[in-house]
Amino acid sequence: VLGFDVEPELRTTHEVAVATAPIESPIGIIEPGLVAAQRFRWEAIAGGVPVMTAAVNWFMGDDHLDPPWQFGPEGERFEVEVTGDPPVRLTFHGLHPDSIAEGLARNRGIVATANHCVNAVPYVCRAEPGIRTYLDLPLIAGRAGAPTPPVS
Known part of the structure; x- marks a missing residue:
C-alpha cells in the first residue's frame, strides 16, 4: 500500500517528566519526584530512516514538570501531520x-x-x-x- 517495505521492528522511545511540586489529579495528588507526564514515540523504519511516526504525550497538566514540557500556545490537542507533496497538517481541538x-x-x-x-x-x-x-x-x-x- 505504501510503495515500500518497512523493517519488521519498530523503533520506540519513552520519556518521562516528574512532578516538581504536588499536582492535583482525578486519582489523587502526584507528589514531587513521581512521574507526572510521559511521551511515547513509535517509528516505522525503511532504509534506516523513519517513514512513519506515531507519538502521544500524556501530561497531568503542564505546570511543575521536570523537564518543563508544555502543551504550547495551542493547548491540548490532537495533531496529524503528513510530510509529503503537498504536506498536510491537521490540528483537532x-x-x-x-x-x-x-x-x-x-x-x-x-x-x-x-x-x-x-x-x-x-x-x-x-x-x-x-x-x-x-x-x-x-x-x-x-x-x-x-x-x-x-x-x-
Missing part, C-alpha cells in the same frame, strides 16, 4: 475537557471513542465467528442523523 470536573462529568474524547465502538456493533454482529480485526471488517464510520441537544 475540542475533544479534551476544559477542566477535571468537566472531564469527570462527560469527557468528549471518551465519547468520541465510544461512538466508534457503537458504530462497529452491526459489522461485528454480521462477522463470521472468531477473532476479527479492522482488516476483516468494512470501513466503520458514523452516519449523520438529526442533531440532538447536548447532555448536561
